[in-house]
Amino acid sequence: MSRKDTVAVGHMSGVPPSSSSSSSKMSYEDLYHKNQKPKVDCLIFDLDDTLYPLNSGIAAECLQNIRDYMVEKLWIEKSEVEELSNLLYKNYGTTMAGLRAIGYSFNYDDYHSFVHGRLHYEKLKPDPVLRHLLLNLPIRKVIFTNADRIHVAKALRKLGLEDCFQGIICFETLNEPNGEFFNERNLFDVLQHSVSPAPGVELPKTPVFCKPSEFAMEYALRLANIEPGRAIFFDDSVRNIQAAKGVGLRTVLVGSSHRIKGADFVLESIHNIREALSELREETDKSEDIVLRQSNIAAKTVTSVTA
Numbered sequence: 001m002s003r004k005d006t007v008a009v010g011h012m013s014g015v016p017p018s019s020s021s022s023s024s025k026m027s028y029e030d031l032y033h034k035n036q037k038p039k040v041d042c043l044i045f046d047l048d049d050t051l052y053p054l055n056s057g058i059a060a061e062c063l064q065n066i067r068d069y070m071v072e073k074l075w076i077e078k079s080e081v082e083e084l085s086n087l088l089y090k091n092y093g094t095t096m097a098g099l100r101a102i103g104y105s106f107n108y109d110d111y112h113s114f115v116h117g118r119l120h121y122e123k124l125k126p127d128p129v130l131r132h133l134l135l136n137l138p139i140r141k142v143i144f145t146n147a148d149r150i151h152v153a154k155a156l157r158k159l160g161l162e163d164c165f166q167g168i169i170c171f172e173t174l175n176e177p178n179g180e181f182f183n184e185r186n187l188f189d190v191l192q193h194s195v196s197p198a199p200g201v202e203l204p205k206t207p208v209f210c211k212p213s214e215f216a217m218e219y220a221l222r223l224a225n226i227e228p229g230r231a232i233f234f235d236d237s238v239r240n241i242q243a244a245k246g247v248g249l250r251t252v253l254v255g256s257s258h259r260i261k262g263a264d265f266v267l268e269s270i271h272n273i274r275e276a277l278s279e280l281r282e283e284t285d286k287s288e289d290i291v292l293r294q295s296n297i298a299a300k301t302v303t304s305v306t307a
């Protein structure tokens, strides 16, 4: 199966059905009828620690599972694992990408089933407020995560959000399945390199496509037919936000109250998504570039993006 074949888990249609009022929906459609492309036509969401809070405990479990995998499956010295995993995460975006770069090879499905398959998903609770918010945004919504598709499906189901997105870009979307375990004879000593890099020696490149690689992000956007200038990107990772900005997306850092370089807006919780949409609407309204209309539909927490 080609990478493109795995782009969508669910539909990748342009405009999703909406439970919003007919008037707001009509406004959106009116723009199409007038051949006026809406300035924002896609919202892109990270999954972990973005659609649910960091304090769920899932992130801590993941980290421990990764370290256990390194010891139990790759036979890395336990005393080195913490420093090595931190270093690889810092340099490659994910520990897995870093492990592959320095010469470890392993079956991706095996890795994911070890790291994600053992998570206590009962820690994730249904979030009807977020579900209501998402379903009432008549605009295409896509998940973009470095995690595997099984994890995405399980997490969305636990959160009660499985029908809120029109597409999913996940690990399998960007990476081909790989083979069995083997390690290069000469693993790259990244710990030594971090202390005293040899002259002219650079960190090896990873074969894994993932955020925050701008190359991987541009590839993902092309596969999902997302125009960066018309999309808003939500993520809890500062590096991912800055990379997203680098590829031309408008950005919202989630789970923080501190504005950082590269973030157009900051949200402490994804529940406040309408704050970000309103802010971005005001910015673009000033230049008469965008039509985003909020509607008080049913619950007062609902925002309707009409263009």
Ligand SMILES: [Mg+2]
Pocket (backbone or CB within 6 Å): 046, 047, 048, 049, 050, 235, 236, 237
């Ligand atoms: Mg995240």
